[in-house]
Amino acid sequence: QGPRGSAPVTALLSPAVTSEQIEHLHRRFKQLSQDQLTIRKENFDSIPDLEFNPIRGKIVHAFFDKRNLRQESDGLADEINFEDFLTIMSYFRPIEMNMDEEQLDRFRKEKLKFLFHMYDSDHDGKITLQEYRNVVEELLSGNPHLEKESARSIADGAMMEAASICVGQMGPDQVYEGITFEDFLKMWQGIDIETKMHVRFLNVDTIAHCY
Amino acid sequence: MEVVWAVGQVGAVWVAAVLGLIVLPSALGISLGISEAYMWVLVKTLEWATIRLQTGAKKPLPQPPRTPTANGIIERDETPMEKEIALLHRADFEFSHIFYFCRKGFEAIVEDEVTQRFSSEELLSWNLLTRTNVNFHYISLRLTVVWVIGVIVRYCFLLPLRFTLAAIGITSMIVGTTVVGQLPNSSVKNYLSEVVHLTCSRILVRALSGTIHYHNKENRPQKGGICVANHTSPIDAIILTNDGCYAMVGQVHGGLMGIIQRATVKACPHVWFERSEMKDRHLVTKRLREHVADKSKLPILIFPEGTCINNTSVMMFKKGSFEIGGTIYPVAIKYDPQFGDAFWNSSKYNIVSYLLRIMTSWAIVCNVWYLPPMVRKEDEDAVQFANRVRSAIARQGGLTELPWDGGLKRAKVKDTFKEEQQKNYSKMLVRNGSVG
Numbered sequence: 001q002g003p004r005g006s007a008p009v010t011a012l013l014s015p016a017v018t019s020e021q022i023e024h025l026h027r028r029f030k031q032l033s034q035d036q037l038t039i040r041k042e043n044f045d046s047i048p049d050l051e052f053n054p055i056r057g058k059i060v061h062a063f064f065d066k067r068n069l070r071q072e073s074d075g076l077a078d079e080i081n082f083e084d085f086l087t088i089m090s091y092f093r094p095i096e097m098n099m100d101e102e103q104l105d106r107f108r109k110e111k112l113k114f115l116f117h118m119y120d121s122d123h124d125g126k127i128t129l130q131e132y133r134n135v136v137e138e139l140l141s142g143n144p145h146l147e148k149e150s151a152r153s154i155a156d157g158a159m160m161e162a163a164s165i166c167v168g169q170m171g172p173d174q175v176y177e178g179i180t181f182e183d184f185l186k187m188w189q190g191i192d193i194e195t196k197m198h199v200r201f202l203n204v205d206t207i208a209h210c211y
Numbered sequence: 212m213e214v215v216w217a218v219g220q221v222g223a224v225w226v227a228a229v230l231g232l233i234v235l236p237s238a239l240g241i242s243l244g245i246s247e248a249y250m251w252v253l254v255k256t257l258e259w260a261t262i263r264l265q266t267g268a269k270k271p272l273p274q275p276p277r278t279p280t281a282n283g284i285i286e287r288d289e290t291p292m293e294k295e296i297a298l299l300h301r302a303d304f305e306f307s308h309i310f311y312f313c314r315k316g317f318e319a320i321v322e323d324e325v326t327q328r329f330s331s332e333e334l335l336s337w338n339l340l341t342r343t344n345v346n347f348h349y350i351s352l353r354l355t356v357v358w359v360i361g362v363i364v365r366y367c368f369l370l371p372l373r374f375t376l377a378a379i380g381i382t383s384m385i386v387g388t389t390v391v392g393q394l395p396n397s398s399v400k401n402y403l404s405e406v407v408h409l410t411c412s413r414i415l416v417r418a419l420s421g422t423i424h425y426h427n428k429e430n431r432p433q434k435g436g437i438c439v440a441n442h443t444s445p446i447d448a449i450i451l452t453n454d455g456c457y458a459m460v461g462q463v464h465g466g467l468m469g470i471i472q473r474a475t476v477k478a479c480p481h482v483w484f485e486r487s488e489m490k491d492r493h494l495v496t497k498r499l500r501e502h503v504a505d506k507s508k509l510p511i512l513i514f515p516e517g518t519c520i521n522n523t524s525v526m527m528f529k530k531g532s533f534e535i536g537g538t539i540y541p542v543a544i545k546y547d548p549q550f551g552d553a554f555w556n557s558s559k560y561n562i563v564s565y566l567l568r569i570m571t572s573w574a575i576v577c578n579v580w581y582l583p584p585m586v587r588k589e590d591e592d593a594v595q596f597a598n599r600v601r602s603a604i605a606r607q608g609g610l611t612e613l614p615w616d617g618g619l620k621r622a623k624v625k626d627t628f629k630e631e632q633q634k635n636y637s638k639m640l641v642r643n644g645s646v647g
Binding site for chain 1: 312316319320321
C-alpha cells in the first residue's frame with residue numbers, strides 16, 4: 001500500500017530520504033487528508049502547531065503553487081496528491097555530505113526559488129515593494145504595538161538595500177522595478193541558507209521488512 | 212434433552228470454577244497466582260516471538276529505549292527564535308525571519324506534537340496482535356502459527372471468560388451497593404461499602420487480566436484529599452479503585468453507566484453532576500469543596516486533563532480541580548503497551564468496540580506510582596500549581612509534558628494562546644531595534 005507513482009519523486013528525494021521515511025510521510029498525508037487521496041487547503045487547518053505561524057497563509061499557499069509543483073501551467077492547484085506533497089517536501093531536504101559543487105549549487109537555487117515564490121505572490125517573476133510590504137505585515141501581524149508605519153518602513157528599508165546591492169547607485173529618476181530572481185540570488189550570496197532551510201529526519205528504524 | 216443437560220453441566224462447572232478461582236479470592240483480597248502464571252507464559256511467548264523476528268530480519272532491534280522527547284520522526288531544532296535570528300548575519304528585519312517561520316511551519320506540517328498524542332503509541336517489537344501490525348511484516352510460518360493460536364486463545368477462551376467476569380463484577384457492584392445503601396448511615400455501612408467496592412474492582416481488574424504494580428503505597432490518598440492522575444482510558448478509575456476507595460466525580464450518564472452511578476451513590480458519597488450543573492463552574496467547585504472539607508469522606512478522584520491521552524505525555528491540567536483547596540495526592544499511571552493498548556481513541560472507536568479490544572488483548576499491565584502529597588503555596592496561583600503537579604506526575608511516569616489542552620482533540624487552538632505567541636515574536640523584533 002505504498003505511495004503510488006513514487007519512482008520519479010524518490011529520485012528527487014533520495015538518497016536523503018529512506019523508504020521508511022516516505023511511509024511515515026504517507027501516513028502523515030493520510031492523516032491530513034483524512035484518508036482521501038488528495039489534500040485541500042482546508043486540511044491544513046487541523047494542525048494546531050501551524051496556527052501560531054504568522055506566515056501560515058503563505059506556507060499553505062506554497063503547497064498549492066503550481067510553480068513549486070513543477071507543473072507547466074501557472075496559478076494555484078485546488079488539491080494536491082501525495083506525489084505533489086513529496087515534491088514540496090523535497091525543497092526542505094537537508095544537504096548530504098557527499099554532494100559535489102554542482103549539486104550543492106542546484107540545491108541552493110531550488111531552496112531560494114521556493115522562497116522567492118513565497119514573496120512573489122502575483123507570479124510575475126518580480127518582488128515589488130508592495131509584495132515585500134505584504135510579507136512584512138504578515139510577519140508582524142497580530143501585534144497591536146507595531147503600527148502599519150513600522151512595517152512599511154522596514155519593508156522600504158529592505159528594498160532600498162536590495163536595490164543598492166543589485167543595481168548599484170540609482171539616479172534620482174530611476175525606479176527600481178522589483179527584485180528579480182537573479183537579484184534575489186545575488187542578495188543571498190555568501191549567506192548560508194542551506195542549514196536553515198531543511199527538515200532532518202530522525203533515524204527511526206522499526207523492524208526491517210523481510211525480503 | 213441429553214444435550215441440554217450436558218451443556219448445563221458444563222455451564223455449572225464453568226461458573227463454579229469462575230466463582231471459586233476468581234470471585235472468592237477477590238472478595239478476600241488474596242491471589243491464587245493464576246494471573247502471575249499466565250503473565251509468565253505470555254512474557255516467554257512474546258520474547259520468543261521477538262527473537263524470531265530478530266533472526267528473521269537479520270538485523271538487531273533498536274537497543275536503546277526511545278527517550279520521551281524522541282517520539283517524533285523529525286529532528287527538531289530547539290534553538291530559541293532570538294538566538295537563531297541573531298545568528299543570521301543581518302540583524303535587521305530581513306528575509307531572515309522568514310526562514311525561521313518557514314521551517315517551523317514545515318516541521319509542523321510533517322509532524323505536530325499534538326495530533327501525535329491522540330493516536331496509539333508505536334511498539335518497538337510486535338506483540339502478536341494484528342492491530343499493532345503496522346510496521347511488521349510476514350516473517351515465518353512458525354510465527355504465523357503462534358499468532359493463529361494466539362487469536363484462538365484470545366477470542367475463544369479469554370474473551371468469554373473476561374466477559375463473564377465483567378458481567379459478574381458489574382452485577383455484584385449494582386446489587387451489593389444497593390443492598391448496602393439500604394442501611395442507615397454508620398461506620399458499619401462505610402466498611403461494608405468499601406468491601407463491596409474493592410471486591411467488585413478486583414473482579415473487574417481480573418476481567419481485564421490486569422497486572423498492576425503499585426509503588427510507594429505509603430503515599431496513598433487519605434480521606435479529605437483530592438487524588439489527581441493522568442488519563443488514558445476509562446479503566447483508569449478501576450485501576451485505582453483496585454487499591455483503595457475513592458469518591459468518584461463525573462457526569463450523570465444514561466444506560467448501564469447511569470444504573471451503576473445511581474446504585475453506588477447510595478452506598479458511598481460519589482459526586483455525580485447533571486449535565487446542566489457541569490456548565491456552572493462555581494457550582495461544581497462549591498460542591499467539591501464541601502466534600503473535601505468533610506474529613507471523614509473518601510478522597511475524590513479527578514482526571515484534570517479532561518480527555519484520554521495516549522499515555523506518552525501529559526497535557527494541560529485544567530485549573531478547576533486545583534482551585535478547590537485541600538491536599539492534592541498526585542498519582543502517575545503508566546501502561547505497558549506491549550501487552551495491550553489501553554488508550555481509548557474516542558474519535559476512532561466507541562466505548563463498546565474499545566472494551567472489545569481491551570478484552571481481546573493479552574493483558575493490561577501498568578505501573579501506578581503514588582506521589583507525595585502537594586499543597587498550593589501562598590504565592591502560587593491555580594495554574595502554576597497545576598503545572599507543578601503535572602511536572603511531578605510526568606517525571607515519575609516517564610511521560611513528556613505538553614502545554615497543550617487536551618480539548619485540541621476536537622477543537623481548534625484558542626485565540627488567546629495564539630495572540631500570546633504573536634506578542635512574543637513582535638516584542639522580540641522591537642527589542643532587536645529593527646524598527647526605524
